[in-house]
Amino acid sequence: MNALLDELTWRGFIAHSTDPEALAATLDAGQVKSYVGFDPTAPSIHMGNLVQLMLSRRLQAAGHRPFLLVGGSTGLIGDPKQSSERNLNPKDLVHEWVERIRSQVSKFVDFDGPAAATVVNNYDWTVELNTLDFLRDIGKHFSVNRMLDREVIKARLESGISYTEFSYVLLQSLDFLELYKRHGVTMQTGGSDQWGNLTAGVELIRRSVGGRAHALATPLLTKSDGTKFGKTESGTVWLDPAMTSPYAFHQFFLNAEDSMVGSYLRIFSERSREELDDLIRQSQEAPHLRAAQRALADDITDLVHSPAERKAASDAAAAIFGRGELHDLPEGVLAAVWRELGAIQLEPGAELPAVVDVLVAAGVVPSRSAARRAIDEGGAYLNNQKVTNPDQLVDEADVLAGGHLIVRRGKKTVGAVVIKR
Structure with missing residues (x-):
């Protein structure tokens, strides 16, 4: 097998390919131009896109x-x-999202040298496309019978599907054909849920111009229960820091399941096979140390955000659990922590609230009496300082940047509030 394909297989990038032997020979023969597409159906790409x-x-x-x-x-x-x-989004909104996603994806590739990357927009070759030419030159190569055999179409036939979405495969196949003719692109990659679209493009190139092309699909990453990787209770994990903060992003990977962290590392970390094997071994021998999760979270946050943002996220996590100084955290980082902890705003009125009320509001105890018990037992903390007086009021000096307060019961139960000033 081609050395690159062997590496990609080991890392878990390959679910399907149209002709593995032919693809290996093509990769051995010289430089291959490949493409992957990102539709602007939201203002940011997400974790699934990051695999590509x-x-x-x-x-x-x-x-x-x-x-x-x-x-x-x-x-x-x-x-x-x-x-x-x-739902069809307004054209001006989609065009705005195009520019945002163009900027996002450009961070991950190099635009210099003999393997320089190129970013393209398929609007450039479809905006002036004549309907009759499209039907004659593209549509004639597609069998409706084969289109109906696609799993997603079968699933939608009972509930209904518009001609617009039914025809999507033609547009994506046209993209492959245009890139083949304009730039010599001979391979398309994508998720395994795109396999029908990928192979349709390969077939269009063969039928329309007699060309040879390849398709390679990656597995859909899931959690151990089969649900989508990159989904949390609060929603999708986005790459835009305004939609998923670097702190929340880093925390997501720190919480990766032991049974899945090896798979995620091979995809998202660029460490060597030897380093990854060692991390996975450490994880299996001492899972409580979470060495693999820490490496995964650090590597991917460095890549998507920056080493500085990763350090800020790590410092915030350490401070929240009593291993750092909360007052040193910037307001933006505290705001991200507040959102991640599901904090609420308090309106204290003339006086700042009692600590027991903050403990209850933050959700770390169920009642004021439980808060008093936690304090009496020595297990209640305000901004990492042990609370010893059940009647203690919050002091102005306790309030962190942006009006934040972090409370904790024991070692692991953490909550937060923001005092509206």
Whole structure:
């Protein structure tokens, strides 16, 4: 097997490919141009998209040229969902999201050297597309019978699917054909849920121009219970720091399941095979130390945000659990902690509240009496300072930047409030 494909297989990047032997020969023969697409159906990309960007980085590191496509036209349509019809977003909003996502994806590839990356927008070749030419030149190569066999279409036939979403596969296939003709792109990558779209593009190139192309699909990463990786109780894990703070992002990976952390490391960390094997071994031998989770969280936060943001997130986590100084944390980091802990705002009126009321409001105890018991037992903390008086009031000096207060019961039960000033 080709050395790159062997590495990608070990790391868990390959679920399907159209012809593994032919793809190996193509990669051995010289530089391959590949592309992956991102539809602007939201103002940011998310963890699922990051898998594709990590694959693009690995291909580029091996000397191949990545093309990152932001779907200014396909984003106006939307790939069919299993559940229901997508809402169509306004054109000006989609175009705004295109620019935001173009900026995001550009951070992950290198635009210099012989394997320089290129970012493209499929709106450029569809905006002037003539309907009759599209039907004659593209539509004639698609069998409705085969389109109906696609799993997502089967799932939607009973509930209903618009012609708009039904035709999405034609637009994505057109993208592959256009990149093949304009830039010599011969491989498309994507998630395994895109397999039908990927292979349709390969087939369109063969039928329309007699060309040879390849498709490679990555597995859909899940948690051990089969639910989507990158989803939390509060929603999707986004790469935009305004939508998922670096602190919340770092915490998400610190909390990765022991049974899955090895898989996540191989995908998202760029450490060597030897280093990763050692981390996974440490995790299996001493899971309570969470060495693999710490490496995963640090590596991916460094890449997506920055080492400085990762350090701030680590410092915040340490401070919250009593291993650092909360007063040293910037207001923005405290605000991220507040959001992650699900804190509420308090309006104290003329006086600052009693500590027992803060403990209850933050949710670390169920009642004022439980708060008093926690204080009497020596297990209640305000900003990491042990509370010894059940009648203690919050002092102005206790209030952190932005009006934040962090309370803790024992070692692990943490909550927060913000005092509205």
